[in-house]
Amino acid sequence: MTKSSFFDKFLNKLSLCGPLGAVFFFYLIGLFIFTFFRFVLMVYYWDRVSATTGFLWIFPLGLRMDTLILSYMLLFPAAILFLFPKNISSVSDVLLKGFFTLLLCFFLFMEMSTFSFMEQFDLRPDRIFFEYLKYPHEVMATVWKAYKIEVFFLLVIMGLAGKFIYHSSDWILKNYRPWGWKRRLLVLPFLVAILIFGGRSSIGHRPANISTVSFSNNHLVNELALNSSYSVLYAIYRIKHEGDSFRLYGKLSSEEVKERVKKQCFFPEESFVPSETPMQHVQKSPFERKRPLNVVIFLQESLGAEFVGALGGLPLTPNFDRLSKKGLLLTNLYATGTRTVRGIEATVSGFLPTPGRSVVKLGFAKKDFFTAGALLKEHGYTTEFIYGGMSNFDEMRSFFMGNGFDHVYDELTFGENIPKGAWGVHDEYLAQEAHKIFLAHGDEPFFAVMLSTSNHSPYDFPEGRIELYEEPKTTVKNSMKYADYAIGEFFKLAETAEYYKNTLFLIIADHNTKVRGDNLVPIHKFRIPGLIIGPDVPHGTFDKLISNVDMMPSLLHFTGLNTVHPMVGRNIMTIPEQAPGRAFMQYSSHNAYRVENDVIIMLPHKEPKQFTYQEDGHKLTPTELNPEFYKDALAHSLFPWLLYSQKQYQVLENYKKRLPEILANEASQKPLD
Secondary structure, eight states, X not given: OOTTSHHHHHHHHHHTTTHHHHHHHHHHHHHHHHHHHHHHHHHHTHHHHTTSTTGGGHHHHHHHHHHHHHHHHHHHHHHHHHHSOTTSOHHHXXXXXXXXXXXXXXXXXXXXXXXXXXXXXXXXXXXXXXXXXXXXXXXXXXHHHHOHHXXXXXXXXXXXXXXXXXXXXXXXXXXXXXXXXXXHHHHHHHHHHHHHHHHHTOSSSSOOOGGGGOOSSBHHHHHHTSOHHHHHHHHHHHGGGTXXXXXXXXXXXXXXXXXXXXXXXXXXXXXXXXXXXXXXXXEOOSXXXXXXXXXXXXXXXTOOGGGOGGGTSOSOXXXXXXXXXXXXXXXXXXXXXXXXXXXXXXXXHOOOOOSSSOGGGSGGGSSSXXXXXXXHHHTTOEEEEEESSOTTGGGHHHHHHHTTOSEEEOHHHHOSSSOEETTEEOHHHHHHHHHHHHHTTTTSOEEEEEEOOSSSTTOOOOTTSSOOSSSSSSSHHHHHHHHHHHHHHHHHHHTTSGGGGGEEEEEEESOOSSOOOSBSSOGGGGEEEEXXXXXXXXXXXXXXXXXXXXXXXXXXXXXXXXXEEOOOOOOXXXXXXXXXXXXXXXXXXXXXXEETTEEEEEOTTSOOEEEEEETTTTEEEEEOOOHHHHHHHHHHHHHHHHHHHTXXXXXXXXXXXXHHHHHHHHHHTOOOO
């Protein structure tokens, strides 16, 4: 380094501060990394940021959150620098240089990774970021196909930055003026106190956390006030609470939670069955059938309503649009979350969303957790999950196999010769394999959940199947069109088969793609397509606001079965006219409860906010909080965690034995012993 350089002068000034100089060095370099990328992100999203009043608060709040994480990280090097004499050993010297270099490079890596992550999820990296690391094959294939140039520049910059930080750390550790032991021991308690205060960033009972920066109704602006290292480390910390809604959102008594949820279901009072599992109730089908209908759910990866022509979206789904004339098109259907496992828990289990991880991935739900598979298996169905990728992804295999599904078919099952993409078997081949499986059932009833994969970054699909909507080929819109092509291919096969006339089909998305927006919850991005086709299903549209938790009760309506289950979703064919439409949406740690156009958003450790939703413009206008509406929203936020944590979401015990008696008592409206 040349003595005339500004950075040399900067290091020389720091060296005069003794061991404090090394502490200041780490703090200032970390602060520079966070602030620089915060500014770049603000410029990158300027159109959205500048539309928000008071957006410049992202910098003082960002300084607070940056100081928080840097203070915690400085405790370790501060202890070494102040407890031991300078250069006491080469080991401590190398340890400190390695610590500074690795941690600052980690900060840099997280900030650089934020751009592609926010492009996909509109969030700072959270638990999704590190959970995906458990699936290196899928992740590396996606990254290599979609982000080659970005990866190259990231590696180059990381290498150069690592070298610079290492040599700078080496210089300051070798050249700072040492302090005597008395001075070091005198200053150390004050430094530790300052760092602990900086880490808490609060003099109150509760330290600052990720909600501290929620100063705006613009979700993106709040995210920019964070730094990505803190957001991902906080997500790891929060795992131990597994989304405990009571801890995040507030408290109601268990009884009030259950009563408020029960009231909003609008089920006949005589249909409820006394049970340790709340909400167990009788649902009867109005159809008498010689055999119950098969049920096939074709769960579509990331197919948002905005891409579906029949729902007023882009002209990318000619096959779905054609099929919508043959069944009941759900025009006002909303997903509960932004991940595939959210779509599974809602559609297959009828389960409301919890903060944190989906129950598909939680320990208490690996066995004896209610699913439609477990219920229909009690009625003699063969039950199966058919997936184009690896079924261990997101722990789906253990969830299905532990909860009533007889068979799981996935990429390994289909063999090596079937064409595959980064995430597994292409959708058209998934459809062909599923068709073969269904044919093998003959006249025996079956329930199948099919999950597609092709409509996922890096959007690779076979050549020559569709007329491209745009160039280049590997774009989300072309991928949507290919997903629709596969739907069409599946129904071409199914319509020629004997099982078709005895099967109820639901085509539904798990969630939308790239769920983002300036609101605390971008409600319009949760709208998804849904279409029910089968015997006695009316042809037309259903326009009331509904959720994907309503799908399974609605399918049971047509099957010809009389069942008992704990799902709080409504049967859309029997919803009372006076019952308002409703939907539930989990977005990161925000939980939205929507009734018609009134919305309450539950925020962790903060007061909830109420809005009026305007579909025209997708705006959330703040309104005064209605106490009763708030309690209903809180009850629905707490209820799923209550069921999960107390293991109270199951198929009724001794189901086959008890069902005849329950149905008889329900018919006569007598209480069940």
